[in-house]
Amino acid sequence: GIRFGVGLSPLELYREPWPQSRKALTRKLQALNRLEPDLMGLLFDDMRGDLPELAERQVSLAHVAAEASTAEHLILCPTYYSFDPVLEKVFGARPAGYWEHLGQNLDPSIDLFWTGQEVCSRTYPDDHLTQVSQYLQRRPFLWDNYPVNDSASLSPYLRLDAYPASHARLSGQVAGHAVNPMNQAYLSQIPLHSLPEAYRAGGDYRPEAAFMSATRACTPPELARHLIADRALLQERGLNALTDAERRGLEDRYQPFAETGQPHARELLDWLNGGYAFDPACLTD
Template sequence: MTATGSHNSLKKQQDFPVGIIEGFFGTPWDMRSRMTFIERLPRMGLNFYIYAPKNDPCLRSRWSEEFTAEYTSALKQLALKIKSAGMKFGIGFSPLGATADSRKNLPVFRRQIKHLAEELHPDYLALLFDDMKISLEHEGVLQNIFIRECLDVLTPYGIRLITCSSFYTTDPILEKVFGKMPECYHSDLLKGLPDSVDFFWTGSKVISTEYTEKDLLLAAEILGRRPFIWDNYPVNDGRKASDYLYLKPFSGRNLIPSLASGIAVNPMKQTFLNLFPLASLRKALETDNAELISEAAAENLKFCHGGSFTDFMGTCTELFASTPVSEITDLKRNDLLRLLDEMLLEKKSALSGAVPADGSITDTDVGETEKIRNELAEINEIKNFLNGKYVFDPACLTG
């Protein structure tokens, strides 16, 4: 490959959408933690962040109510933070029940989309019809109407529209939980929509362990375009998944850049622990070589964790991924909590000594301080996990 060809290939990889969709059920992250977490993402090679918590009522259950000035201001600050980190900002919008009376709801829907576009200036708007009960045979026709209305509002602003249909996988669990898919659902849904409208897809399952060529080509056939992967690893908001922490590197993702239009990762309910799997994502999109993926993850983690802490996390990875927290023995749980408390004291002491007595701070000091703060947050997240704080939310219907 020529030098020019190599440069173009690298640029294409960098431009490929790889980011986060904060779309899990349960208690949303607090804004301060979210902001700090966002600062770490560019180092992992991520280039966008879509805010779409299932438990933000303004974007779901109370979608038709006018946004307060305080709420809009908070989202503006979030957008500014994401863009200042060099990433694109997106907002998710789920108009629950809107299709039941489209004549009444369309004007309200248009007003809300216009407000989001004008006030937040997002790069992406995700229009989400997932996790909604299906009772109308012509649901695809109705959702198509809302997508068209949304596109009409967004186009003048140059905002990219990504939508998620009610049937975003071939996994039969969706019909069991939300109702039978209408016979012409996808043909009705897609009718007349331009190729510029992206569609989320979770793979062959709601939670897919890999994305094969067969899976991705089937998705493209169903959607009439390359899928935009909504990756439900490492999210842990389901009935069973809430008992685990998924810290292992990504795998089985190397075909996504050539057969999909982007990938959005749905993170765990814990905030900073997501840095461990995310450190491997970019390399996992390039290769399926586990050794190379692990090496890349280790290199990325050096920038936000100390070596000893990364080693400690490595000893816990298999335990938390394979053993439900409710089945960890009291002896093992108490040993871990004791060790975590010791580490907590050690890290707090190190943090207090990280700033010189004269108050001068070098770039090295800032880097070390960030590492310690990451580790303090993660220690507390593990403690809370072991103590049962992150329990299953029954609202997660696909759990």
């Protein structure tokens, strides 16, 4: 059931003259077609957007992409993919009517990524999704920035909790649900394991039980026991607030698992020792 996709970020291509931008995008997509992707993401996020005709130009490029790509499904990420004011602060003022123009003029077969009320949203209220669906004239394709931890504020934490109970009410309100994992690929399995459970269980979904179940499903029993017991230190206290005694205790507990090749424990120890320190070159803060 796994499909393969490629995300293409054509940096500010919409600022180039139309003939050149169309040709450049077509050439790139024809090259990517050799990979036979099922999904193609055309990603205009994290680029300057203070251009009056931004939506018009992005719609035109999206239609070029839909024509040139052999992928069965195209997803566009707008430059302004949330109501979060930080996007205008960093990438310039959003043009008037940007979302409405996208919704009215973009082919309805093309999905639109959306991160929620904030860039890193934890919940997606019903009234918010209704409003966004009206703007975009289609259900949003969620780009869920949990449990991602690649920013300066989040990199000191291992975000292991299950998805919140509100996620169990998203069925039928979104076109799809993409998740952005942590830098720690194996530890990311724990929270990610709970998302399909939220969709399956619906009103019967219980996040705490889902966390316990996911941890035990993804790691050996004794390691799961330690991760469950240490969750508050890892997710709430975080690396910068650990005392020397707490840090040594974590190292002592997880070193034996790492020595046997257990990847979740290796990632945790690497995190403890600064292996995932924030890179100032990253755009997020």
